[in-house]
Amino acid sequence: MPYTYEFPRPALTVDIVAFALAREQIQVMLVRHDSESLGNPWALPGGWVRVDETLGEAARRELRAGTGLTDVFLEQLYTFGGLEPDGCERVVSVAYYALVNLAGRIVQTRPETGDTAWFPIQEPPEMVLYHDSILSMAYERLRGKVRYQPIGFELLPDKFSLRQLQHVYEVILDRKLDKRNFRKKVLSMEFVVALNEIEKDVAHRAAQFYRFDRRKYERLAKKGFQFEI
């Protein structure tokens, strides 16, 4: 027990809310919590912050360790410092949320086996202590932010069709959008660029692929351009 301080210090953790799109729904990644005592509930992936890494590094490390996910969009959400019930250690948790492009990876959305699983955001399982409120806040942030920041692209592969993009927005905002108005708006953004490539192996007219040009977007944003869907 070598680490000693003059005043008590709360333990510091990161927790990550990883969102992805699968089966027409937003899914969230959960892991089985260690503590067998509490009926083995689900929890957000997370863990202690080491003293030699930044908070963002800790979040990425924990996400990789818990789920194998890497190279994802990651943004700080909020820091939860509520007091624990008597007798528990004081824990302060810095929550992050991640947007994951599953890009066709096979996703098992029901926790039949294994200790990580994706759950539809509409029907999360019972979760460890405050994780349900972290999850709610993260989803609220996603819904709010997706309209004013180009983060919807993060849930899609690099190449995507406008149909896929519209679908992302329809699922997150939970309402149908008009196809013509949506295309008009998106195609007016010059950082959504058409590729010389179309869909393959579809049983209907193949759609054009597009990609999100982050550089162009950032140049425009610097000039005062306001993204909006």
Next chain:
Amino acid sequence: MPYTYEFPRPALTVDIVAFALAREQIQVMLVRHDSESLGNPWALPGGWVRVDETLGEAARRELRAGTGLTDVFLEQLYTFGGLEPDGCERVVSVAYYALVNLAGRIVQTRPETGDTAWFPIQEPPEMVLYHDSILSMAYERLRGKVRYQPIGFELLPDKFSLRQLQHVYEVILDRKLDKRNFRKKVLSMEFVVALNEIEKDVAHRAAQFYRFDRRKYERLAKKGFQFEI
């Protein structure tokens, strides 16, 4: 040295960016930093988080201790967990920002004396380590948020004229607004209610006073109303 842990723990602090409106400018409250060694630079008010208080409580306590301010709008901004240069203790800082209604309190905006002072946001003094980036982020948040949330009212007394309100927006957004369009928009919000009271002791036609009815606002917001200026 009674507090001992199995793994090293970063120290946890809160720092508060307190904004107010004075002399036609946004001002930020700073305090003299303890450490005499570094030429006694300025710092955001803040301090250690105690183990028996929430983060918000710590922020309010530190703000009151450092500046005497109480009952202010306070919202979490971001948690800064960057690594310190070698040899320094690892410190994680949860930053908050506050909006203060000075309501005619006399404000000394130049640090001739005393160890707290308000500085115009445009010309902050030299500050301790990362506090300048916390300040920038807070100001950016304020500018972004003021357009979509009714937080401009927090910088004004309970009773205010539409001129004062417009002035708040003009200062924060750094551009002139059209008086008629501004009034039209604000008066269409039923949570800005006229009082039976007008300005006194002014050398011109006296303006009507209004107040922000938070209850009414929240009822509307729940129904989907989107504040916007």
Next chain:
DNA sequence: CCTTCTTAGTGTGTATTATACACTATTTCA
């Protein structure tokens, strides 16, 4: 090869909202 199925892709008119703009009213003070 022709029909059917499925999704891609396209334009216009209307309603709503944002913007630009200038004068009269009221009060104090000299």
Next chain:
DNA sequence: TGAAATAGTGTATAATACACACTAAGAAGG
């Protein structure tokens, strides 16, 4: 009593958002 200062008011035009329905292309199956 008039000069100075700010309060308070309405309308026309431009820009944006929204509603809406058909043709095009490719695949599959008879």
